[in-house]
Amino acid sequence: MAQINKEKINSIIATDCGSTTTKAILIEKVDGVFRLIARGEAPTTVEAPFEDVTIGVRNAVRELEELVGRKFLSGDEERGLITPRIDEKTGVDLYLSTSSAGGGLQMMVAGVVKNMTAESAERAALGAGAIVMDAIAINDGRMPHQKIQRIRQLRPDMILVSGGIDGGTISHVAEIAELIAAAEPRPRLGIGYNLPIIYAGNKDARNYVKDILGHKTDLRIVENLRPVLEREVLGPARHEIHNLFMEHVMAQAPGYNKLMKWTDAPIMPTPGAVGLIIENTAKQENMSVVGVDIGGATTDVFSVFKETFNRTVSANLGMSYSICNVLTEAGVENILRWIPFDIDPFDLRNRIRNKMIRPTTIPQTLEDLVIEQALAREALRLAFEHHKRLAVGLRGIQQVRDISQTFEQTSTGETLVDAMELGMIIGSGGVLSHAPRRIQSVLMMLDAFQPEGITRITVDSIFMAPQLGVLSTLHPEAANDVFQRDCLIRLGTAIAPVGEAKEGDPCVTVIATLPNGQVVEKSVPYGSIDTIPLAEGHADVVIRPARGFDVGAGRGHEVKAQLEGGVGGLIIDARGRQPFFLPSDTENRIRKLVEWYKALDVYPMDVLAKYVKK
Amino acid sequence: MAHAYTPGLKVTDSTIITKRRRLPILGEVLVNLGDTVRPETIVARTKIPGDPETVNVANKLGLEPEDVPDCMLKKEGDTVKKGEIIAEKKSFFGLFKSTLESPIDGTLDIISPITGQITLRGPAIPIEIDAYIPGKVIEILDREGVVIQTHAALVQGIFGVGGERQGVLRMAVDDPNEVLTADKITPDMKGCVVVGGSLVTLDAIQKADQVGVVGIVAGGLIDRDLVTFLGYDIGVAITGQEDINLTIIMTEGFGQIRMADKTFKLLKSLDGKVASINGATQIRAGVMRPEVIVALEEESEVHDTVFSGGMEVGTLIRIIREPYFGKLATIVALPPELQQIESGTKARVLVAKLETGETVTVPRANVELIEG
Numbered sequence: 008m009a010q011i012n013k014e015k016i017n018s019i020i021a022t023d024c025g026s027t028t029t030k031a032i033l034i035e036k037v038d039g040v041f042r043l044i045a046r047g048e049a050p051t052t053v054e055a056p057f058e059d060v061t062i063g064v065r066n067a068v069r070e071l072e073e074l075v076g077r078k079f080l081s082g083d084e085e086r087g088l089i090t091p092r093i094d095e096k097t098g099v100d101l102y103l104s105t106s107s108a109g110g111g112l113q114m115m116v117a118g119v120v121k122n123m124t125a126e127s128a129e130r131a132a133l134g135a136g137a138i139v140m141d142a143i144a145i146n147d148g149r150m151p152h153q154k155i156q157r158i159r160q161l162r163p164d165m166i167l168v169s170g171g172i173d174g175g176t177i178s179h180v181a182e183i184a185e186l187i188a189a190a191e192p193r194p195r196l197g198i199g200y201n202l203p204i205i206y207a208g209n210k211d212a213r214n215y216v217k218d219i220l221g222h223k224t225d226l227r228i229v230e231n232l233r234p235v236l237e238r239e240v241l242g243p244a245r246h247e248i249h250n251l252f253m254e255h256v257m258a259q260a261p262g263y264n265k266l267m268k269w270t271d272a273p274i275m276p277t278p279g280a281v282g283l284i285i286e287n288t289a290k291q292e293n294m295s296v297v298g299v300d301i302g303g304a305t306t307d308v309f310s311v312f313k314e315t316f317n318r319t320v321s322a323n324l325g326m327s328y329s330i331c332n333v334l335t336e337a338g339v340e341n342i343l344r345w346i347p348f349d350i351d352p353f354d355l356r357n358r359i360r361n362k363m364i365r366p367t368t369i370p371q372t373l374e375d376l377v378i379e380q381a382l383a384r385e386a387l388r389l390a391f392e393h394h395k396r397l398a399v400g401l402r403g404i405q406q407v408r409d410i411s412q413t414f415e416q417t418s419t420g421e422t423l424v425d426a427m428e429l430g431m432i433i434g435s436g437g438v439l440s441h442a443p444r445r446i447q448s449v450l451m452m453l454d455a456f457q458p459e460g461i462t463r464i465t466v467d468s469i470f471m472a473p474q475l476g477v478l479s480t481l482h483p484e485a486a487n488d489v490f491q492r493d494c495l496i497r498l499g500t501a502i503a504p505v506g507e508a509k510e511g512d513p514c515v516t517v518i519a520t521l522p523n524g525q526v527v528e529k530s531v532p533y534g535s536i537d538t539i540p541l542a543e544g545h546a547d548v549v550i551r552p553a554r555g556f557d558v559g560a561g562r563g564h565e566v567k568a569q570l571e572g573g574v575g576g577l578i579i580d581a582r583g584r585q586p587f588f589l590p591s592d593t594e595n596r597i598r599k600l601v602e603w604y605k606a607l608d609v610y611p612m613d614v615l616a617k618y619v620k621k
Numbered sequence: 622m623a624h625a626y627t628p629g630l631k632v633t634d635s636t637i638i639t640k641r642r643r644l645p646i647l648g649e650v651l652v653n654l655g656d657t658v659r660p661e662t663i664v665a666r667t668k669i670p671g672d673p674e675t676v677n678v679a680n681k682l683g684l685e686p687e688d689v690p691d692c693m694l695k696k697e698g699d700t701v702k703k704g705e706i707i708a709e710k711k712s713f714f715g716l717f718k719s720t721l722e723s724p725i726d727g728t729l730d731i732i733s734p735i736t737g738q739i740t741l742r743g744p745a746i747p748i749e750i751d752a753y754i755p756g757k758v759i760e761i762l763d764r765e766g767v768v769i770q771t772h773a774a775l776v777q778g779i780f781g782v783g784g785e786r787q788g789v790l791r792m793a794v795d796d797p798n799e800v801l802t803a804d805k806i807t808p809d810m811k812g813c814v815v816v817g818g819s820l821v822t823l824d825a826i827q828k829a830d831q832v833g834v835v836g837i838v839a840g841g842l843i844d845r846d847l848v849t850f851l852g853y854d855i856g857v858a859i860t861g862q863e864d865i866n867l868t869i870i871m872t873e874g875f876g877q878i879r880m881a882d883k884t885f886k887l888l889k890s891l892d893g894k895v896a897s898i899n900g901a902t903q904i905r906a907g908v909m910r911p912e913v914i915v916a917l918e919e920e921s922e923v924h925d926t927v928f929s930g931g932m933e934v935g936t937l938i939r940i941i942r943e944p945y946f947g948k949l950a951t952i953v954a955l956p957p958e959l960q961q962i963e964s965g966t967k968a969r970v971l972v973a974k975l976e977t978g979e980t981v982t983v984p985r986a987n988v989e990l991i992e993g
Contacts, residue, residue, distance in 0.1 A: 151675050181735035188731060189673035189740045199647050215735055323857050328904055332856025356844040360875040363858045364780045366904060368942040368987045369966060375943050376964035443965030
């Protein structure tokens with residue numbers, strides 16, 4: 008990683024080359040802290056007819072120039088940005104970039120045992136920012152010829168091969184290597200190049216893997232990612248993935264050779280950069296964090312629980328390109344359950360298809376907005392379910408149990424995601440960042456993730472986490488300044504008791520002492536949702552759950568905390584958890600949805616009433 | 622971004638079309654710079670390694686994996702014939718022999734002393750790339766393929782399924798509002814690309830499939846009819862690889878939507894000519910839309926409309942989102958300031974007059990320009 012003299016850094020431009028748009032941000036030191044000054048964007052130009060990513064970058068930076076009336080671009084198109092800064096009006100001190108254009112980083116992983124080494128390899132690849140196209144394992148239930156066929160069919164950017172603990176199986180690792188050699192896979196980009204393969208398995212099998220794959224592929228060998236069963240070492244594999252991403256994938260993508268010369272640090276895959284920011288936030292806030300980015304084609308979920316970082320990407324859950332897949336995977340019934348009016352399922356399907364083929368349109372009617380947000384809830388829910396399945400503890404390890412655990416039926420490999428432990432949710436992506444009312448984002452995330460106990464809800468205002476992530480590798484303080492001050496919008500804190508009762512029974516009482524000294528007390532019955540307004544600052548809060556309900560201290564136990572406000576204030580979500588209360592009959596379901604939307608002022612109720620009646 | 626609206630799809634009677642025809646792996650280019658090619662001309666070919674087959678020799682002959690190389694009668698790289706003995710195990714001072722026959726014709730690729738397996742590879746599989754459109758070879762991509770250029774009429778659709786095909790264009794309706802139903806599909810349409818109006822019905826698609834029609838172009842299609850015809854749901858907007866015998870191209874969208882007049886008139890003028898069509902659609906940056914290409918016999922003036930100025934009062938548009946989905950209108954005002962629309966979003970809008978005379982306000986992002 009490049010070293011910089013932080014003292015000399017006063018202005019920074021960072022770009023994120025997304026699959027649709029290239030976004031540039033200008034960050035500068037103002038009164039000793041770094042702040043976001045301006046943001047520009049332009050269509051990404053990776054694909055035909057331009058086939059040069061730097062055109063889009065220059066266009067986005069040119070928009071910054073116009074906004075602040077200064078000069079950042081060199082007159083020489085080959086040279087890119089003017090760095091370092093020449094004077095107040097010319098150039099910047101640092102230029103960085105991330106990229107997910109051209110389909111991002113697409114990988115395949117392989118391991119010996121499906122839910123052990125293959126799963127570790129999948130976590131390493133996802134954590135590095137890749138989309139995992141398939142995970143091949145000796146025991147994945149497919150015949151060898153089916154696996155070979157699959158490897159041939161997919162054209163990944165690279166393959167990560169793991170397998171065996173150090174000193175363990177060689178023959179199974181060899182079998183995986185032979186399968187890959189037999190398939191002779193070709194890389195997605197760069198006709199005539201050998202496919203990069205990273206071997207991160209049993210060190211005793213290295214020579215054999217070299218014999219089999221060395222002459223057919225661009226083989227790299229790194230430390231075993233599972234040297235012993237009890238330990239996962241993902242760092243070296245992730246690092247090599249990033250190296251290869253730069254050397255091979257980026258070098259083959261149109262215009263990237265040029266862009267790589269412009270930047271002061273290696274270009275990072277966008278999700279890898281977002282992951283860094285989420286990890287740093289969890290560390291700083293000392294709490295478990297879930298981050299989500301819902302895009303047009305994919306939904307990424309990041310989490311840090313028990314100091315373990317995980318990332319998953321649901322490649323076919325998105326709001327435009329793959330919106331029809333949300334419908335298919337969730338089912339019409341699950342979409343309709345969030346909509347407080349009747350809609351013909353056939354009409355719904357045609358509408359969703361038309362959104363897919365014309366993704367840049369926006370909901371004009373409230374009816375369309377409610378439908379789109381219902382789809383977002385389901386896309387987020389499914390992506391989170393997917394994440395929970397992969398963010399698990401190591402499987403197959405021996406556990407030391409004491410006498411108190413004798414009757415607990417816990418096994419290894421359980422999900423690390425704990426809704427009660429979750430302290431903060433960070434949402435991003437158009438549907439969350441640009442909802443007409445911020446409270447809509449709050450409710451979408453509450454419905455989709457169903458956090459328990461006390462959870463802060465935030466959104467990334469304009470999705471600059473990627474740029475800040477790559478910046479954090481060189482200048483963590485600047486990245487953090489901007490993330491805290493300009494990127495995160497605090498929407499409020501949710502209080503969600505876990506438990507079940509009859510609708511209308513007592514559930515929770517919250518007594519909040521607001522910053523102005525005013526004391527507000529609210530009792531919210533089971534099946535309802537309410538708020539205590541707290542736009543800014545913190546409130547000292549006493550939460551008294553009813554008997555049978557838990558807000559983090561055990562059933563019926565009071566919790567005292569200082570909670571942060573936001574545009575949604577303190578949201579008291581007494582709709583229950585495990586299970587979540589939503590009537591199954593249409594009439595009662597619509598009655599409850601309307602009641603909740605009214606309580607939080609989610610939609611303009613006079614307009615909504617028009618559709619509910621219809 | 623300066624232009625937030627959806628640019629119109631290209632519909633033109635005369636344009637220059639350039640197509641890159643590339644092999645998936647390096648191979649041999651079969652045509653020369655300046656050659657004139659037909660759609661079916663093979664322009665490049667290559668061979669991809671044959672399908673591999675693994676055989677566990679250790680198990681079959683009852684050997685330890687490390688003994689397998691010594692029992693092999695063939696070396697890595699040797700050619701083998703189906704039924705030929707490729708491994709032999711001698712036991713009891715050579716009195717008893719067990720042997721292994723090759724299950725396929727091909728070559729011996731790998732002998733593994735670790736797993737005791739061998740990998741045999743079948744004969745190489747030839748891959749050929751045709752020209753797809755008639756035209757001239759204007760560039761040779763060394764060992765990869767060629768670039769072909771032609772002067773043609775072009776209709777881009779909004780969504781399609783099915784891959785590249787050629788056939789004679791046949792109008793099956795007289796009006797862009799007319800629905801293409803099964804009774805309009807006749808046996809003499811075999812091998813043709815059939816053009817309908819506002820909608821193609823499921824029974825028309827099925828009949829076209831039976832008759833041997835190679836393509837259908839229509840304004841709209843009902844979502845569930847497409848799912849029924851394909852036998853599965855399309856989740857992600859990436860198409861072109863479907864295993865179907867005819868390509869379907871929609872020019873307007875899902876549902877019954879009148880085909881734009883300009884598109885309909887152009888297709889009508891090309892009735893009887895050979896078209897190259899492709900349903901492949903990919904909706905993301907570098908959008909790929911389905912296309913109908915009809916090469917022109919003579920070079921004529923190129924009519925590519927460039928919307929440099931974007932929208933202005935008087936521009937003809939189509940509204941592409943509820944509540945006026947599919948309606949045609951003329952812009953009557955373009956207020957510069959952001960306006961709040963019913964959903965609560967603040968957006969740049971335009972005021973337009975519908976064909977019925979009604980004046981409506983819609984976000985600029987929700988309209989498509991119609992090239993007049």
